[in-house]
Amino acid sequence: MQQRKIQIEYNLSRLKQPSINNELKSGEGGFIYKENDKKYIPKAIPKESFASEPRPYQPKHVVASVKHFFVTLFWFCYPYTMFGRILCTISASLLAVERLSDISPLFFIGILQILLPFTLIDLYVNGVNQLYDLEIDKINKPFLPLPSGAFSFKTGVIVTASSAILGFFTSYMIGSWPLFWGLLFFFLIWSGYSIKGPLLRWKKNPLLAAICIFSTMTFIFPLSFFYHMKTFVLKKAGVFPKPLMFSVVFMSLYSLGISLFKDIPDIEGDKAFGIESFSTRLGQKRVFWICVSIFESAFGVAFLAGLSSPFLWVKILTGLGNAILGSILWYRAKFVNLNDRASIRSYYMLIWKHLLTGIKELSLK
Structure with a gap:
């Protein structure tokens, strides 16, 4: 033991x-x-991450998250087009005014009745276009919220669908038939412009694409806004005054120029995805100068419209103003570099700024 x-x-x-x-x-x-x-010396070998997809933006704070969302939403809706439509709303509404007493709180309520549903459908229109153009925009417009990753595709779908639903619901609650029909045609035309499907995706045809922009800016916006204010808000007979006629002619020319010009900087992506535009068919330089000539014609119409006014101060203001706008547009056109996308876009923004100014002057007639 x-x-x-x-x-x-x-x-x-x-x-x-x-x-x-x-x-x-x-x-x-x-x-x-x-x-x-x-x-034997064992060592830790770092492994590479195989994540190839960009991670969505995940801010740490709620305030930063909300701020980021609304800033991204602002760029998601093409703000320069919305500003143009807002000014068109005010201009068309002023054309319905016959006397100073018509500009009352009811008048401003009528403007808000236009802005709210049309802004929502505007957001839908821009959203559905970006959703179906995602791959093209990765080439042409990589800075937009969807191709840049600021918005996920799912977020884009939710925002777009919600905007359409809220837009029509708001129009229904207002109860204005001119507003409803304008909203419906706006929705249908631009859905057909962007959505892929049988007999749809009209943007692939340069003529149909031009008709979409032309009909919206020339007829749908000014007429629906004018008759909403005239018949629904002010409760007056729906006539077709001379200033409205000049506005329609001006917008018909200017919208035609915009419909041709907008594809000039996107020629690379359009060629890659088989979208035929006037720029891909005729060349950038030729289409560019055609557009400039159309814009000059539009300001010529606005100049003549100003001279037809019975008021001397309107003749001087609109005549001189449109002459200056046309001269600036022509002068700046000489310095546009068609091989530089940034230069083309800068001139495109100038076109929209001149449109806003032209609409202001038309509302004075």
Whole structure:
């Protein structure tokens, strides 16, 4: 028994001793395991991430998240087009005014009744176009919310669908038939312009694309806004006054120019995806100068409209104003570099600014 106890203690003490052949030491770059004069130095090797998709924007704070959403939403809706339509709303509404007493709180409520549903459908129109043009915009407009990743595709779908539903619901609650029909035609035309389907995707045909822009800016916007204000808000007979006629002619020319010009900077992506525009068919330079000539013709019409006014101050203001606008547009056209997309877009923004000014002057007649 005593001998067995001694044997157990001997074995335990032997286990506590370090092995002669095996040693584990701390060395530079990791642990060194030595066995029979062989050294193994295990090291951690970082693995590359295989995530290829860009991660969605995830702000840490709620305030930053809300701010980011609304800033992105602002650029999602093409603000320059919305500003143009807002000014068109005010201009067409002013054409319905016959006397100073018509400009009352009811008049401003009527303007808000136009702006709210049309802004929502405007958001739908721009949204559905970007959703179906996502791959093209990665080439032509990579800075937009969807191709840049600021908005996910799912977010774009939710925003677009919600805008359409809210737009028609708002129009229904207002109860104005001119407003409803204008909204419906606006929705249908631009859905057909962008959506892929049988007999749809009209933007692939340059003539149909031009008709979409022409009909919207020339007829749908000014007529629906004017008759909403005239018949629904002011409760007066729906006539077709001379200033409205000049407005329609001016917008018909200007919208035609915009419909041709808008595809000039997008020629690369349009060619890649088989979209035929006048720019891809006729060339950028030729289409550019055709557009400039059309814009000059529009300001010529506005100039003549001003001269037809019975008021001297209107003749001077609109005549001189349209002459200046046309001159600036022609002068700046000489310095546009058609090989530089930024230069073309800068001139395109100038076209929209001149449109806003021209609409202001037409409302004075």
